[in-house]
Amino acid sequence: MAIPITITCECGRAIQTDLGERVVCECGRAYDTSQVPREKRAAVVAAQTQFRVYMWFGILFIAGAAVTGYLVHGMVGLLLAAPCVALFWFRVVQPRVSARQRKALADLPSWTIEAG
Numbered sequence: 711m712a713i714p715i716t717i718t719c720e721c722g723r724a725i726q727t728d729l730g731e732r733v734v735c736e737c738g739r740a741y742d743t744s745q746v747p748r749e750k751r752a753a754v755v756a757a758q759t760q761f762r763v764y765m766w767f768g769i770l771f772i773a774g775a776a777v778t779g780y781l782v783h784g785m786v787g788l789l790l791a792a793p794c795v796a797l798f799w800f801r802v803v804q805p806r807v808s809a810r811q812r813k814a815l816a817d818l819p820s821w822t823i824e825a826g
């Protein structure tokens with residue numbers, strides 16, 4: 711699974727890459743991002759996994775509401791329940807999860823990779 715990271719080179723350029731890749735800056739310095747400490751890598755992967763779990767939970771939540779609406783009120787119930795729950799999920803729950811996710815990733819200490 712690709713984990714996007716940004717490397718700030720000693721020359722000041724920011725290089726976008728995936729964790730584990732070897733990148734060469736325009737100035738000639740090379741960085742091997744597989745040197746990233748394992749526990750930091752694990753923390754990033756854990757945060758990504760958690761986010762996927764939330765996403766699936768949301769999909770099931772919306773599908774469940776649609777089915778419940780259908781069972782209780784038939785087609786009308788489905789057409790009313792699904793958009794309401796989807797709206798609730800994407801307007802209320804999702805932004806909070808995303809914000810927490812961003813914060814969790816921002817809290818990860820940054821690390822220094824020596825040019826090699």
Ligand SMILES: [Zn+2]
Nearest residue numbers: 719721735737
């Ligand atoms: Zn550079």
